Amino acid sequence: xxxxxxxxxxxxxxxxxxxxxxxxxxxxxxxxxxxxxxxxxxxxxxxxxxxxxxxxxxxxxxxxxxxxxxxxxxxxxxxxxxxxxxxxxxxxxxxxxxxxxxxxxxxxxxxxxxxxxxxxxxxxxxxxxxxxxxxxxxxxxxxxxxxxxxxxxxxxxxxxxxxxxxxxxxxxxxxxxxxxxxxxxxxxxxxxxxxxxxxxxxxxxxxxxxxxxxxxxxxxxxxxxxxxxxxxxxxxxxxxxxxxxxxxxxxxxxx
Amino acid sequence: xxxxxxxxxxxxxxxxxxxxxxxxxxxxxxxxxxxxxxxxxxxxxxxxxxxxxxxxxxxxxxxxxxxxxxxxxxxxxxxxxxxxxxxxxxxxxxxxxxxxxxxxxxxxxxxxxxxxxxxxxxxxxxxxxxxxxxxxxxxxxxxxxxxxxxxxxxxxxxxxxxxxxxxxxxxxxxxxxxxxxxxxxxxxxxxxxxxxxxxxxxxxxxxxxxxxxxxxxxxxxxxxxxxxxxxxxxxxxxxxxxxxxxxxxxxxxxxxxxxxxxxxxxxxxxxxxxxxxxxxxxxxxxxxxxxxxxxxxxxxxxxxxxxxxxxxxxxxxxxxxxxxxxxxxxxxxxxxxxxxxxxxxxxxxxxxxxxxxxxxxxxxxxxxxxxxxxxxxxxxxxxxxxxxxxxxxxxxxxxx
Numbered sequence: 067x068x069x070x071x072x073x074x075x076x077x078x079x080x081x082x083x084x085x086x087x088x089x090x091x092x093x094x095x096x097x098x099x100x101x102x103x104x105x106x107x108x109x110x111x112x113x114x115x116x117x118x119x120x121x122x123x124x125x126x127x128x129x130x131x132x133x134x135x136x137x138x139x140x141x142x143x144x145x146x147x148x149x150x151x152x153x154x155x156x157x158x159x160x161x162x163x164x165x166x167x168x169x170x171x172x173x174x175x176x177x178x179x180x181x182x183x184x185x186x187x188x189x190x191x192x193x194x195x196x197x198x199x200x201x202x203x204x205x206x207x208x209x210x211x212x213x214x215x216x217x218x219x220x221x222x223x224x225x226x227x228x229x230x231x232x233x234x235x236x237x238x239x240x241x242x243x244x245x246x247x248x249x250x251x252x253x254x255x256x257x258x259x260x261x262x263x264x265x266x267x268x269x270x271x272x273x274x275x276x277x278x279x280x281x282x283x284x285x286x287x288x289x290x291x292x293x294x295x296x297x298x299x300x301x302x303x304x305x306x307x308x309x310x311x312x313x314x315x316x317x318x319x320x321x
Numbered sequence: 322x323x324x325x326x327x328x329x330x331x332x333x334x335x336x337x338x339x340x341x342x343x344x345x346x347x348x349x350x351x352x353x354x355x356x357x358x359x360x361x362x363x364x365x366x367x368x369x370x371x372x373x374x375x376x377x378x379x380x381x382x383x384x385x386x387x388x389x390x391x392x393x394x395x396x397x398x399x400x401x402x403x404x405x406x407x408x409x410x411x412x413x414x415x416x417x418x419x420x421x422x423x424x425x426x427x428x429x430x431x432x433x434x435x436x437x438x439x440x441x442x443x444x445x446x447x448x449x450x451x452x453x454x455x456x457x458x459x460x461x462x463x464x465x466x467x468x469x470x471x472x473x474x475x476x477x478x479x480x481x482x483x484x485x486x487x488x489x490x491x492x493x494x495x496x497x498x499x500x501x502x503x504x505x506x507x508x509x510x511x512x513x514x515x516x517x518x519x520x521x522x523x524x525x526x527x528x529x530x531x532x533x534x535x536x537x538x539x540x541x542x543x544x545x546x547x548x549x550x551x552x553x554x555x556x557x558x559x560x561x562x563x564x565x566x567x568x569x570x571x572x573x574x575x576x577x578x579x580x581x582x583x584x585x586x587x588x589x590x591x592x593x594x595x596x597x598x599x600x601x602x603x604x605x606x607x608x609x610x611x612x613x614x615x616x617x618x619x620x621x622x623x624x625x626x627x628x629x630x631x632x633x634x635x636x637x638x639x640x641x642x643x644x645x646x647x648x649x650x651x652x653x654x655x656x657x658x659x660x661x662x663x664x665x666x667x668x669x670x671x672x673x674x675x676x677x678x679x680x681x682x683x684x685x686x687x688x689x690x691x692x693x694x695x696x697x698x699x700x701x702x703x704x705x706x707x708x709x710x711x712x713x714x715x716x717x718x719x720x721x
Contacts (some may be wrong), residue, residue, distance in 0.1 A: 114692070232689070232690035232691075240682075243679050243681075251684050254684070260688075261684070268687060273606070275560055275584050276584060276607075276683075277683045280683035280684055280686075282560060
């Protein structure tokens with residue numbers, strides 16, 4: 067298993083796209099912090115980039131990578147190796163290398179330019195989002211044999227999590243505005259890792275005062291030590307469940 | 322006998338002086354006398370001034386209220402209190418114990434004192450034409466209940482509050498039923514509730530004050546004829562904090578102020594005929610929140626810079642004018658180069674309307690979805706109030 071991880075890791079790190087992604091993130095975060103006069107504004111601009119670009123790159127790159135290594139996977143399957151290990155090492159290699167490039171590209175500047183606790187939360191969320199979307203990509207890739215269809219599914223999933231879901235929430239909030247929606251909001255945020263990540267980061271920043279009453283509801287729940295741990299738990303369970311689903315599919319798949 | 326009434330004697334208080342306590346010197350004084358107090362610590366319970374005298378401290382003698390007493394009570398006209406350090410007044414929830422309290426008197430002058438750990442600082446009850454100048458007030462009360470107001474004026478007229486520094490109190494400066502007065506060059510910061518709390522106080526002016534980091538900012542209510550010039554409202558940041566909160570204000574003038582880093586720069590409710598001009602709104606959450614109950618206000622020649630939302634409102638009825646401002650979010654063009662944009666600017670974003678209608682949608686704050694909505698609304702306005710727009714937005718920031 068270690069050998070496969072090592073191989074996947076090295077293969078991806080040699081990939082020009084991942085290198086480009088790292089440099090792109092590095093350039094954007096450096097220029098954002100240098101252009102804005104205070105670091106909290108820079109952080110806000112970066113927040114949007116992280117919440118859109120990171121999931122997009124993670125999901126698309128991983129899907130394409132899985133399809134491109136179809137022959138490699140077939141070769142591995144013909145060896146005396148457990149499918150669980152093959153799939154697990156592919157996941158670890160992908161998640162690890164993309165996390166590494168996020169850490170270098172965005173995590174480093176964030177840690178340098180911003181206060182410790184916000185920087186840590188932001189980097190942590192970026193890493194979690196990377197891993198979650200790698201897991202989602204692997205799920206999308208295992209569903210269908212057709213490469214075009216698989217990439218389509220991943221793009222749709224990305225669109226759903228970053229845009230459609232929010233539209234849906236907005237729709238529900240207005241349809242049921244006569245009802246108390248506090249609990250619904252907390253649950254809804256748990257159903258979308260991007261929303262949850264954004265709210266957790268915002269709660270750490272001064273700007274959360276703007277969120278008024280709604281912010282207070284979230285702060286009540288996620289602001290405490292235990293709430294924060296619950297939120298991290300939710301994000302981790304996103305990784306575990308999606309990966310487990312894709313693994314189950316892969317185990318039974320006729321390659 | 323004649324000379325005494327016209328010039329007044331000077332009585333000295335201190336160790337080895339004629340009088341060792343201030344109270345005994347006051348008892349011996351007649352109207353027009355001066356009392357000079359040497360440096361030292363004086364524990365005299367309550368000092369009652371009932372004669373027109375000048376009480377001056379040499380190098381800040383300490384008057385200690387021992388956490389029990391009102392330190393100085395002024396019950397005579399024309400009294401001057403200068404250069405003392407007053408500490409530890411009593412605290413009471415039944416009566417308003419102050420460091421220095423003026424009881425229904427006129428022409429009192431309180432200047433250059435330091436007040437520390439007093440319940441109310443300087444309290445003027447029905448004072449007329451009094452001067453409160455260059456005092457430093459610091460309270461250490463931990464809750465709103467345990468601390469009184471810094472400079473508290475009730476039913477006064479023609480007051481001058483100049484150059485004071487107030488911090489740690491409940492309200493920095495409190496005005497209720499005070500008319501024709503001026504608040505000038507004061508600094509009020511880190512007070513528990515409001516930096517300035519102002520009610521039923523007509524025809525007052527406050528000029529060149531700094532209100533910083535107060536629990537809820539500044540609140541001006543139920544008043545007409547207020548002039549606010551060149552003040553700085555800064556870092557009043559919190560769920561219920563405003564740079565300045567205006568409620569039921571009419572015929573007033575707000576000019577040359579700076580609103581920096583507040584949750585809402587100005588929050589207006591039920592105001593009418595106010596002219597807001599030449600102010601700077603910078604890095605606020607909401608530059609201005611103007612409720613639909615506001616009428617005939619004119620907002621002109623202001624700079625709106627890097628606010629999260631420039632203007633927020635809660636209804637579609639807009640009877641205020643927003644022309645000739647500079648908005649940094651303006652994306653229009655100026656073909657004839659007259660420094661006025663050719664297409665109107667709509668300072669209310671769709672998302673801020675949505676939030677006003679349904680606060681729960683703050684959940685989507687800063688999401689991709691909302692910025693997309695805002696962009697499409699900018700191109701084709703449907704939900705934002707039709708009349709809330711700047712018809713003549715200025716292209717370059719004004720030099721204020």
